Amino acid sequence: MHFVDALQNKIRANYPWAASPLIVSAPMAKVAMPKLAVAVSRAGGLGFIAAGYHSDHLEDLLEEAEDLFQEGLPDTPVESEKGVPKFLRIGVGFITWSASLEKALPSFSRYCPAAVWLFAPPKGFQDLIPWATKIREATALRTKIWVQVGSVSDAVEVVNAIDPDVIVVQGLDAGGHSLARGASIVSLVPEINDKLRELRPYPQKRADVLAAGAISDSRGVAGAMALGAQGCVLGTRFLASPESMIAYGYQKAILDASDGGITTVRTKIYDKVRDIHGWPEGYDGRGLINKTFLDHLGGLSEIKNRELYREELNRGDEGYGPNGRLTTYAGTGVGLIKEVISAGDIVKSLREGARNILFGQHQPKL
Amino acid sequence: MHFVDALQNKIRANYPWAASPLIVSAPMAKVAMPKLAVAVSRAGGLGFIAAGYHSDHLEDLLEEAEDLFQEGLPDTPVESEKGVPKFLRIGVGFITWSASLEKALPSFSRYCPAAVWLFAPPKGFQDLIPWATKIREATALRTKIWVQVGSVSDAVEVVNAIDPDVIVVQGLDAGGHSLARGASIVSLVPEINDKLRELRPYPQKRADVLAAGAISDSRGVAGAMALGAQGCVLGTRFLASPESMIAYGYQKAILDASDGGITTVRTKIYDKVRDIHGWPEGYDGRGLINKTFLDHLGGLSEIKNRELYREELNRGDEGYGPNGRLTTYAGTGVGLIKEVISAGDIVKSLREGARNILFGQHQPKL
Structure with missing residues (x-):
């Protein structure tokens, strides 16, 4: 006490x-x-x-x-x-x-x-x-x-x-x-x-x-x-x-997501496609699973994935969400946010x- | 209410x-x-x-x-x-x-x-x-x-x-x-x-x-x-x-472990070395990190890892712990158990x- x-x-x-x-x-x-x-x-x-x-x-x-x-x-x-x-x-x-x-x-x-x-x-x-x-x-x-x-x-x-x-x-x-x-x-x-x-x-x-x-x-x-x-x-x-x-698209992806343990993932690819390098050994980031991650999992090269990311930036808010490519960091509690x-x-x-x-x-x- | x-x-x-x-x-x-x-x-x-x-x-x-x-x-x-x-x-x-x-x-x-x-x-x-x-x-x-x-x-x-x-x-x-x-x-x-x-x-x-x-x-x-x-x-x-x-060795490994988020890992190798097959897609198990896992990470073949596991069984209680090979499933709360x-x-x-x-x-x- x-x-x-x-x-x-x-x-x-x-x-x-x-x-x-x-x-x-x-x-x-x-x-x-x-x-x-x-x-x-x-x-x-x-x-x-x-x-x-x-x-x-x-x-x-x-x-x-x-x-x-x-x-x-x-x-x-x-x-x-x-x-x-x-x-x-x-x-x-x-x-x-x-x-x-x-x-x-x-x-x-x-x-x-x-x-x-x-x-x-x-x-x-x-x-x-x-x-x-x-x-x-x-x-x-x-x-x-x-x-x-x-x-x-x-x-x-x-x-x-x-x-x-x-x-x-x-x-x-x-x-x-x-x-x-x-x-x-x-x-x-x-x-x-x-x-x-x-x-x-x-x-x-x-x-x-x-x-x-x-x-x-x-x-x-x-x-x-x-x-x-x-x-x-x-x-x-x-x-x-x-x-x-x-971005509005990022916020919308947060509201739309549920079941965060399944729909988010820990990975380094969301940094790599944005040319962020230098995180110390042992760190990565958790974000909503999107095409950047799925293509990475499917074997797409980092160079190509980065190119696609840069193109996706032109789509603006449309580039977010499960069918988008833009990084949407989020924790597993995302499904509670409505x-x-x-x-x-x-x-x-x-x-x-x-x-x-x-x-x-x-x-x-x- | x-x-x-x-x-x-x-x-x-x-x-x-x-x-x-x-x-x-x-x-x-x-x-x-x-x-x-x-x-x-x-x-x-x-x-x-x-x-x-x-x-x-x-x-x-x-x-x-x-x-x-x-x-x-x-x-x-x-x-x-x-x-x-x-x-x-x-x-x-x-x-x-x-x-x-x-x-x-x-x-x-x-x-x-x-x-x-x-x-x-x-x-x-x-x-x-x-x-x-x-x-x-x-x-x-x-x-x-x-x-x-x-x-x-x-x-x-x-x-x-x-x-x-x-x-x-x-x-x-x-x-x-x-x-x-x-x-x-x-x-x-x-x-x-x-x-x-x-x-x-x-x-x-x-x-x-x-x-x-x-x-x-x-x-x-x-x-x-x-x-x-x-x-x-x-x-x-x-x-x-x-x-x-x-086993006494398993129990001792539980008492000795701390910082379970770091000293345990989710993997399928602890099943494979014991010839347990058939878990549905998407499942694995969390256990204390030991030589079975580290060798697996280092590229040791499953066949060889299984052989070493079987030999380790002869060591009895000595086969458990970070320097052993025997499966010691445990959750991240293991460090709170003294x-x-x-x-x-x-x-x-x-x-x-x-x-x-x-x-x-x-x-x-x-």
Whole structure:
């Protein structure tokens, strides 16, 4: 009890605008832009901007987020009064094998986002030591360090390397990039929690554990909390919000899909046809099965598959879906998503629904 | 509320000795024998015997179970008084592409086990129609029909084919055989529940949903219940009980393993080296990675791998573990299992622990 309370107090202290259970929108490359992140944070969650593969436009993105926060909403001001350092109530995510810490640092000094999410270091988690050290220096520890992992051994390594504030435990049924092999959060969250308790017996020194992967509605949030997570990260669910930077065809494919364990697949081909190279050993991505994958399975060469992909881009929205070729990353929870809902309403309904299952009228009946 | 209550009442009516949440031991081929099944049911769970690939010794197994129930325990009598039909408080599982319904039927008439668990029909779920029809006839509907599925489309097919009493929703991180591709219970349980509500709006006509895969302790049980399951099935956890029919070396490998998403793998090679052929398209099995798999990955021929497997059998308990070759099926929850515990104590601690998380002093703190 004492331990859990201490952890929850830590989340409250670090993200004081956030309500519990903490709902987070993932830093989906190219999709999670300021509009989505700000909407999620405004609803009492924590929204992440994807800096993604590089850090070139980070300053612009953070400025845009700041503007959005200030847009006619006196009840959620950015603390930018004279003498008070800025603090931006969103996070920023980096694909660390590709992004540049040096380019990103000035933006951290200037905007102090609430969290940075570090993913996929090129060789090992010790590669994150400069990221953690310099960002902590630049923001006087105010930007919290989040790291995404997909296994117990990764969690141990990252704690030993940089003692992160948050470990995002990503199950193998998550959409987009993750470890190619792994477990779901069902075993991963409890086992990582046990391991963290061993490594850091004192709860104030221990990373919070957030769950990601296959969570699309309040039942998933409640399940993850019962498994021992302190909050939940969702990606695919937010693809079907008007605030996502996403093609209509992509969004339609998300709404149309069902039975995600069968209609999605983990593969590297969806990167290869887009000329994205350099993901570290052991990573791939989960997306809806389409012709790119089926032709790849049928033996089509990568060169030819890439050519067809480029032609398909001309079809625009028509290029998505099971009969299209364009990459539609999605997790196995895609079948639970039936309509486009505003990001703020997604956050609120997840939170309310989970509270109802855990404490209210929808508690399991025994 | 009304719906959930109705479902729980159905479980209570069908397995009147069982306590809630319902904890079930899976019919693991060769491992789940009468001792394990009876111990689980005696503790207020539901234990399954594995008839497995054939039905040849079913009569003996059920007789043994009946004897075990009667062994000096006046408080758990088998209802075998004159005039009262027998009812055996355990279930029996069949691998239906291989087992014989005709051979099994007389045992159902004679012993009336509480449930039959049907898995992996050779072509499609319509193959289960004779199984369901004849077992229902032979037991006047008293033996409940359970079917294991791994996808939403399978669940729909099985409801349309035989309207089972229970659907066991198996996540892809489960140990042993299942669909080679799929989702975890995180998305699968909610999506199948939604689909069943569409197909069978009246709850009394609707199959109960039980969750299987990656659940090893009370956190997993609580998580599955929050996701919407009416009970949980565990396999790997029961391997580490004295009542399992399992080699010491196998059991030791279970206790030693951790980080199951990384140290287990889905593959067909563990069947092939044991000359088990005939699993329908789309199935494989998850087991701890050992030399059989690594050599297979390295290109060793199946013939040579099988030879080495047979030689390894001579090493007995030494043949298990990461440096051995003998098949050690296990789910990703294997890392949460640290000691051998009696099956009855496993059932009780799962139930009590889950109740504590869902309603008691270990409720998540918000």
